Amino acid sequence: MxxxxxxxxxxxxxxxxxxxxxxxxxxxxxxxxxxxxxxxxxxxxxxxxxxxxxxxxxLDTDQTQTILATLAGSPGADVTTLLALLVQRLTNPDSNPCLRALDPDAQKTVKHLGQVHAFETAAFATRPYEPVAEASAAIDGI
Structure with missing residues (x-):
């Protein structure tokens, strides 16, 4: 199946x-x-x-191409990057005040894990971009 x-x-x-x-x-x-x-x-x-x-x-083909690039086909200017940056922001006590109530070690751990997520997303993101970019190009016959 x-x-x-x-x-x-x-x-x-x-x-x-x-x-x-x-x-x-x-x-x-x-x-x-x-x-x-x-x-x-x-x-x-x-x-x-x-x-x-x-x-x-x-959608028409132009919209489909643009949406594909926006979702995961344009490194640094796409939803994948946006998600990683939001996770990083939400795990940072400097930008998410509710985390300041945690003890300092927990704050550091949460912030570090958010940074790890952003780093791993950026490292992984280079892999999904290529097929999505190729799909977008194929729609245009490139």
């Missing part, structure tokens, strides 16, 4: 062509992930709404 990240799984005809070329509904994995994040915080709900709109909106 093909999983959500099975790169060798063939696309079914229903995945490409739908009645009247309509945008199909969300698949169970994406819908379930969006549902699991409901109610965490109003900011997360706004992000969920944006992701749902991106997944279900009728």
């Amino acid at each position: 093909a999983g959500p990240f099975d790169h060798d799984a063939p696309l079914a005809a229903a995945d490409v062509h739908t009645a009247d070329n309509a945008v199909p509904p969300l698949d169970e994995d994406l819908a379930g992930c969006l549902d699991d994040l409901a109610g965490v915080h109003p900011g997360i709900d706004l992000i969920r709404d944006g992701y749902r709109l991106l997944a279900t909106d009728r």
Whole structure:
């Protein structure tokens, strides 16, 4: 059975062509992930709404290329980088005052782990950019 990240799984005809070329509904994995994040915080709900709109909106090829680059195809100017920077900010007592209530060792640990996340995201991020950038180029026939 093909999983959500099975790169060798063939696309079914229903995945490409739908009645009247309509945008199909969300698949169970994406819908379930969006549902699991409901109610965490109003900011997360706004992000969920944006992701749902991106997944279900009728896009043209120019919009699709731009969105792909914005999500994970343009190092330093994409959602992947934005997420890493937000995690780093939220784990830093200097920018998230609620962490100042922690003892100093816990503050250092939380801040360090946020920095590790940002570093590892930046290191890993160079890998996902290439396929997304290539997908964007393929849409334009480059």
